[in-house]
Amino acid sequence: MRLSLLAACLSLAFTCHAQAPQAAQRLAKQAIIVDTHIDAPTRLLEHWADLDRAQPDREFDYAKARRGGLDVAFMSIYTSPAQDADGSAWQVANTMIDAVQALVQRHPDQFALLTSPRDAARLRQGGRVLLPLGMENGAPLGDDLGNVKFFFDRGVRYITLAHSAANRIADSSYAADKTWNGLSPFGRQVVAEMNRLGMMVDVSHLGDASALEAIQLSKVPVIASHSAFRHFTPGFERNISDEIAKAVAARGGVIQVPFGTGFISPDAAADMQAFFRARQAFNQHNAELQAQGKPPLDRAAFDRDWAPKHPPRTSTLAQVLDQIDYGVKLVGIDHIGIGSDFDGVDGELAEGLTSAADYPNLVAGLQARGYADADIRKILGGNLLRVWGEIEAGAGH
Structure with missing residues (x-):
């Protein structure tokens, strides 16, 4: 497809449903793609499906991941504020981890657990999709600091400190009234313990004061696992402000742009x-x-x-590309990545980015906007792997 036609398709947000050009498909297969937020575990608990094969009701499965070039898919261990309130969050989180482990044990040729970026190249051999764990909402920690290590030992490599309501750690962006106006005393201990273990601190979903305190307190970089830019959605605290994005980047961290309509529209x-x-x-x-x-x-x-x-x-691929463009101009190419939210937003995704098969469309869009392949590789996963490695290297300090 000529570049002019590709640009036309992109301007229509892939309403023409064109297949990505060969150059984009090739780069998607050659690059290491890391997506930091996929809600497959929630779907597995709702209704089990063997994700080693194509599943029409799932946005992530092995077939789609391989078609799209996805290599590292962070499985979201999500618990709700309601589960925090009724005391079931710890049990739900452990059951979700069990589900991911069962998926890997049933299909060891397709999947492998990933607990360190150092192991990625080895475990990818044979075409495996690697499944690290990210905990969305620190509710399963309860008020026991020892649970940070408990979940680290179970494979969790980042914790989104809060979700859609304040918890024992931090404030949520969604609540108008804040409980802590920063981190709680326990939350400060949690961040320090995560630093000690080499676990990534995730500031997505946090109220601004909580996010800023976490960034300032952390001795290593932090991430925003799935946060779009508030520049496009004024007043929507769930998206990251310019101030907080700059703070994340100044400490060496990375902002992972989601594909969900609720964040980009x-x-x-x-x-x-x-x-x-x-x-x-x-x-x-x-x-x-x-x-x-x-x-x-x-x-x-x-x-x-x-x-x-x-x-x-509805939302478009062009809106996701606009987010990436804005982030790169704001904080630099070394601090932007992707965190799709596949299987987590009830199918409300940017057109052209509706499953794990569609990363080549994103690559094609970035190429059409003039990004060099080396910089696209950074956005697709290089930046996140670098930051994860730096956080791991800082453990124990």
Whole structure:
């Protein structure tokens, strides 16, 4: 395909559904692609599927990963604020880790667990897709600092300190009212212990004050595992501000750009912010009703009422490329990567980036915008592997 035609397809956000040019497919296969956020474990617990083969209802499986050139897929060990509140987060996290281990044990020729970037080249031999673990929400730690090492020993290599509500560690970006206005005393201990072990501190999802304190406190670089830039979604604290992005980069870290519509579309981001705040207000009202001995309102009814008033939005590959362009100009080519959120956003993804088979489309878009192949390799995974190695090397200091 001539470059002019490719550019036309990109401007239409791949509505023409063109296959990526051979040059893009070739680079996607040759480069090491690292995606720091894939929610396959949540889907495995909802309904098991052997991901060694194509699964039409999954955005990540072995067939799609190999077609797209994906080499390192961080499996998200996600627990919700509700599971934190009812005390089940520890059990859910361990069950998810068991599920990933079972997947690897059932299909050792297709998958391997990855706990150090030093092992990536060896374990990739034979075409395996490598599965490191990232914990989304520090809730499973409870209030026991020893659980940081417990989960490190189970293979977890980053922790997103909080998710959509404040926990014992930090504030969430979604809540208007902050609990800690930074890290909690326990949260400071958690960051220090993660540094000691060589575990990546992830500031995605955090309120600004919590993110800044984590960055300042950490003795090694930190990451944002799946954060778009707030420049495009003003007022949406879930996306990373210029100030925080510069702070991450100044310490040598990396910002991983997601593909989810809710992060890259201004309208969808506004809807998401409104949803989380409305749901928190609903939960607070229910707590007050229960304290008064009154029956709670129906949570399912809240969700049913919300959905028709806020229909799904759409987003484009061009918007993801705009995010990357902005990040590179803001903090430099050495501090940008990718964290798709596949299997985690109910299919609401940028057109042209809807599964693990589609990384060549991203490569084609970057090539069309003039990025050198060496710089594309950095964005696809080189930057994250470098940062992970630096964090690992800093362990024990």
